[in-house]
Amino acid sequence: MLAKAARDALSKHAKLAFRFKGCLNAKRAAPHFISRPATATATLPPPASRDDTELIALFDQPQLPQWSATTSTTGLFGHAVLTTPTAFVALAESALRRAQLLTARVLNARQSREDLFKVVKNLDRLSDLLCSVIDLAELVRNAHPDRAWVQTADNIYEKLCEFMNVLNTHVGLYEVLSVVFSDPEIVRSLGPEAYQTALIFWRDFEKSGIDLPPEQRNRFVSLSTEIILLGRQFLNESAAARPPALIKPSELQGLKDMGLGARLRLQAQVTNRDLHVYPGSLQAQMIMRSAPEEGPRKKVYLAANASTRDQIDTLEKLLRARGELARLVGKSSFAHMTLSDKMAKSPENVQRFLDALMDHTRPYARSALRTLSMRKQAHLRTPPYPIIQAWDRDYYCPPEPPAPPVSLPPLTLGTVFMGLSRLFQNLYGVSLRLASLAPGEVWHNDVRKLEVVDEESGVLGWIYADLFARRGKPGGAAHYTVRCSRRVDDDDVEGDFLQADEHDRALVEVSREFEFAPRRRFPGQEGTFQLPLVVLLCGFTRPTIGRGPTILDWHEVMTLFHEMGHAMHSMIGRTEYQNVSGTRCATDFVELPSILMEHFLSSPAVLSLFDPDGAFAIRQTGNHHEDPCRAIDTHTQILLASLDQIYHSPAVLGAQFNSTHALAQLYETRGLIPYVSGTSWQTQFGHLFGYGATYYSYLFDRAIASRVWRKLFAHDPLNRETGEKYKHEVLRHGGGRDPWMMIGKLLDAPELETGDAEAMAEVGRWKIEDEVSIPGRH
Template sequence: MPLAQASAAARAAAARLAGSNARAPAARALLRAAAWPPAPDAGSSGRPSWAPPRRPAALVARGLSRSCAAAAVPVSHSTRTADADAATLRALFDAPTSAHGSTSTSSAAPNTGLFRLPSLKSPADFPALAQRTLLRAQLLVSRIERAPQHGEREMAEVVRMLDRLSDTLCGVIDAAELVRNAHPDPEWVQAANEAYEGLCGYMNVLNTHTGLYQVVSQVLSDPKLCASLSEEALSVAIVFQRDFEKSGIHLPPASRARFVDLSDELLVLGRKFLSAQPGGTTHALPQEWLAGVPGPVGSALASVPRRNGALQIPAGGWEAQTILKYAPDERARQTAFAALNGAPKDQVDTLEELLRRRADLADLTGSESFAELTLSDKMAKRPENVTEFLAALSEHHCPRVQRNLDELRALKRRELTGKDSGPLPSFNAWDRDYYATQHLRSASLQSSTRPIAPFYSVGTVFAGLSKLFERLYGLRFRAAQTQHGEVWAPDVHRIEVVNEDNEAVGTVYADLYAREEKPPSAAHYTVRCSRRTDADDLHGDFQFGALPDGTRLSERDYAEEARPLEAESFPVRGKEGKYQLPTVVLLCDFVRPSSETGPSLLNWAEVETLFHEMGHALHSMLGRTEYHNVSGTRCATDFVELPSILMEHFVSCPTVVGLVASHHATSAALPYSALEAHLAAARSLESLDTHHQVLLALLDQHYHSRAASDPAFDSTAALCALHNERGVMPGVPGVAAQAHFGHLFGYGATYYSYLFDRAIASRVWAKLFQANPLDREAGEKFKSHVLVHGGGRDPWEMLAEVLEDDSIARGDNKAMQTVGRWGIADVGVEARR
């Protein structure tokens, strides 16, 4: 989740909870990763030109594990139990369901609470839970502040206490975030909103808490204490210190106050930018310019209002998108392009003010630019390194991009001249969608693609994922009966993740089908992280902690009033202590199965989406880190997408297709030739998409450089110049398409991350899995070197180990260039070579 930022409402709620009037800047240090997707996931095909990478969760998180079973690799990985579990999963997900009605358990049964948490049986429980959480957090804050007074033993526990403080707050915040986005009951949503805003506001207050910062800095400045910390604990301590400093806590009082003001301004500007509408501007398009459009398109456009015989094309609407794809007349496409990509002046002004304020914030902290400030704790480290990566990646793909472009220019030549030879015509931004549509239609006809959706019901895909994980990692899914009050909608399924000894590893709640009140997107929510719990020392909170006014509380009298959210813990074979098991939620928007229409059948983009989100879930499940702050997907923004993108390579390789794809009615296997033809058509222009993403990443870096501080800065002119200098189609003067680039807010200076992880995933796939995608030894290697560590180790070191490539271990500019030169493989193509 992007680091929580306090709105006025959140600060007011925090004041009500905490009795505090403190103002809060952007939160960093304590809320590392409540799973809030900054934008919907997009499928890999049909992605709008300004669509994001597939989520930096959902997600994904800023700072959003060890193996649960350190056993020898078994000889056989397919058991009768696993096969039976897979069959049950298929039947469960393909059975008719309803968005409304009773669950399978009786409402007369005892209410277990959401996620089987007794503290969340009704909406009225959220305020009480928030109050208890706040009280426990206040005791922890006081205990950490006083640690230097109580000697070496308490100081040695400071990192754990800070992490537990974060986990105490995030446990409620993460649950509330899911509820307020997915629950169909408005009372639950309102209660979750209030708890979320109140606790986030309090957390934001803590992010300017000089006492906490001073104590963690004292720990890190003590060589003896540092030597006593594990590598993971030291990583957590450094994360806390860095994130406190990113909140301006180390600044003088006046500068810190200015930091708070700027953070508040940025929040307001960001929300204004994201909520801006296209506006009432229309573009006139003469009817005769639509000559030659297909009949159904013409019929659809017949409803468009007219004035003086010309269609009035609204800004940003479906009408412009349709004309760009299907109008042979270039004048019509140029008009539609302006309608689709233009923006009102006030929207552009909002963006530019946002960029200036970010530059001011960076200057206040002593950073050269906002990009430099943001990248300091990422794999890239510095803006120059991002530029090196993008340059190397662009050079690697240049020949393929040019071939793609020339294919489209050849189509334009044939349409203009009727010839297949001669000079290629010029090609403009408004030509791309039209000729890409022609190209894909031609590719589809030539390859004789057949429908593949009947082979990809939700049940078959889910069962296939279980089989894949069982072969690679020794994990499988097992359907579990939901209890009364456990889930928020009757079609939400509880899936237990178990290992080969049938030991519980974690829980996945699958909320996969469309409802009116659900977000129309895919997301992975981490409701609970893995974390060691037996060393928490809850008694010490009362012994050493106090309320903000100094009042000491008796554990005997206040144990219930300060009771944290429940978290059942279990021993883990091969590890010391007890750990809470991770709980994640997968939200999708698939068509609901019914008795009339049959099971939910997925198109290819939806299949990829489910695999992608399962990559995030796998990352969460395999974690057994001692600390919540580095568990699973709580790692660097430019590393978090690696496991999920790697899953996209598996989805289209022949051996995995054999596990996953079977006809929902006959169980017949999908002929791989059908999928191969489909992929060849759908991805025939993928290099152009990659090039476009490179341009967006370069634009993001430019906007967050020192350029934004120049009073003459013009974001529209900068966009046009970038296309003229680095693009394959000339820029369009005066068209402010950047105003539709919403991820300039959520992904400011980190938009390169998805491309970066795509390149890394391509390399991991080629080195470990391409030759044998079901190789258990390769799976164990990726698990033990990457997945189990979350954010607890330097990602460059993890990659160097798993790839056996010491040249990238330092993570410097040469390493970034190396990743760029790896390039991005066409997913699903290299497996067939």
């Protein structure tokens, strides 16, 4: 989902994450979709190993300690410099001073031809230095239970992001990079990853208005700050509670959910007044799914989709500020500015993708809507095909939780981790192993540590799994990249201190100690690499001695597979430059590995990996049916992606722009369910901030993942040769190669490698999900 992937994101640093790009690389879980099970497999998995079965005990038996035999205490992630909040402050101050010295070295590079050849490497090191502390602070402020640590992390995060903001708009750094690009000899010396990294810095400087006159550059900075503040306000308002709907007790007669319905009616009788039903509450959900009368459902829908004038103003101010920012740097819209370095390249290409996907999806969505209409006709005894209104959707097609495609016994958390390890062994020759913890290494006793081991090259990195809910911990799931892989043997650290005095050398010693993370050489690859470290955060129920191990619902299994897709991208994506390592790639590419992982759960062969002994029967349940409303939901996602493009188009700077009118017009011209006058749902569309102009990415990566699954894996999902191809063509390169070239080679489709408008349309023509039958269509 790094992220995939946009967090409440979006503090000052999130706006900057695309520049000194390694930072804020948390990937949130994306929406889950899954295809039909494969009908046959050719590869049989080997039996579960002792390492695999030890994973069951690690996660299912909380009384078993994971501590190492040593009694020596360390700091977070094994860093002796991270034992207390005060030590964290010292680390941040040390890293900041080191960053200043390294910045000065880059600025002086024109005085040394040798240093000019090292500019790209040193800029990447500068990014890694700052992001290693910023990403750590981002994790600590979201996961640590100690408020002193959280407050310290907040302060460090803000302070280092301010310095990052200075770097993003530093004319001197841009000028030095310009010298590098204008020198043919230096350009020829750059390998593909180095050149890609240099382009990232170059494009991001230009997006920052770096070549503007001083007055306009100042305006760019002030607009950027305004956007951050408006974005935070918008996110807060989007999550704010809406006023309640007033429901009369008589309107709740005949509720399908008799237990809750009876309690609601009793509550109304006791109080002798209308019920106050708040949008998003269990009562509201029950009414939308179970109230036979249309009236209460309509009231709840209207309440849930209402906005105040102030909420709409906040959104429209945000959209206009983004439009003005784009105009400052010579782009016609924020979408044009944002998409220039994405796979899509332009909003016109995004629209080609969405139009092609809409053409494919619309007939199935219409067929599904006809099914709902017939249900409504039978329920109300109306003439044929009554109109389905927005408040009818959940009543005539109640949302159902996802379920496995075959009959399975209850799955414990440890069992699922064992299955994941066995899957990775089959595909990549990579396994998950129990790793011991030193006292002080983790922020909570629930955290478990895994080492990721390649059968040929050894340890690739580590995953810290913080998977259980607790008070104060954010809900949902996320993948955090705390440390990236990158090459370190050619860093030339001593060159950073040629102008440093003794005080500076003493001050930076803390950050040098922090930087010296585990590193090693890999067979067949030149250089020494620091090993990546990621954290998975989830909110599963904690196991206890009394209740036993955690049993995962199917949607939680899907969540874990999704997040582990990000984690393996981070582990396998070993590049020389941290700016292109693992999940640090284009926004509209980063969810591909995680969404593809969800598809593996449609295969009985993969599900058999959850059984260490081969004892459970994997059989079809006979009740795994297509959701008739899935096509409607996909159609709605396409509309939302289109709305995102409209809201970041040149239209927002027009005097007559009205976000509610734009929403209504989109639904009236391209929607299937009528727009409801008086509603303004757009103020709850929180992704407009974190994924501004890139909300299409979910659909885009779903389409690619579906294609990769069907063409490569569906018939034999445990095939090692196929897994190795995917690993070497996609996962291995992180963001160091053009994603279109990676996809083209993976699918043996060279026509995609241009990444032009026709390539975008072609992806739109791929099926996202298995089609349901449509009368008259074959």
